[in-house]
C-alpha cells in the first residue's frame with residue numbers, strides 16, 4: 001500500500017451514520033450505534049469523515065469543553081491501517097481543538113489496544129490516569145488509560 005496522499009476532512013453527515021456505524025462494528029468489540037453517532041452530532045461535537053479521493057478511510061468525534069478537547073472516537077478502516085492515516089487524523093483533531101481554544105487533548109484507551117497506544121505514544125500523549133473497569137470486556141470489564149496531550 002502506498003503512502004497516504006491528500007486527505008479531505010469533511011463534517012460527518014446524518015445520511016452517513018448507518019454506514020459509519022457498520023464500519024464501527026468491524027473495528028470495535030463494543031461499537032457505537034448509529035444512534036450514538038447521531039447523539040454526538042446533535043450535541044454539537046466535532047464529527048469528521050475522512051476521505052482519500054472518493055473513498056472514506058476513517059472518521060472521528062471530538063468533544064470540546066472550554067479549553068479541553070476530548071477524542072471520543074478515532075478510527076481508520078482496517079485495509080488502510082498502518083499507513084500513517086491515524087496519525088494524520090489525530091493531527092487534524094489537534095488542529096481543530098487548537099483553533100477552538102483547546103489547550104489540552106484527552107482520550108481514553110484500552111490497555112489491550114496496542115496499535116492505538118503506539119499511535120498516542122508517538123504523538124506525545126502521556127498517561128495521566130486509569131479508570132478501573134471502565135469498558136465492557138469479554139468475561140468482565142477492562143480498565144481505561146486516560147491520556148493527555150498539551151496542545
Ligand SMILES: CC(C)(COP(=O)(O)OP(=O)(O)OC[C@H]1O[C@@H](n2cnc3c(N)ncnc32)[C@H](O)[C@@H]1OP(=O)(O)O)[C@@H](O)C(=O)NCCC(=O)NCCS
Pocket residue numbers: 027028074075076077080081082083084085086087088108109110113114115116118119120122
Ligand atoms: C488506532 C488506529 C486509529 C491507528 O491508526 P493507523 O492509521 O493504523 O495508525 P498509523 O499508521 O498512523 O500509525 C501511527 C503510529 O503508530 C504505530 N502503530 C500503528 N499501529 C501499530 C501496531 N499495530 N503496532 C505497532 N505500532 C503501530 C505506527 O508505527 C506509527 O508510528 P510511526 O509513524 O513512527 O511508524 C487504528 O488502528 C484504528 O482505527 N483501530 C481501530 C479503532 C481503534 O481502536 N481506535 C482507537 C480507540 S482508543
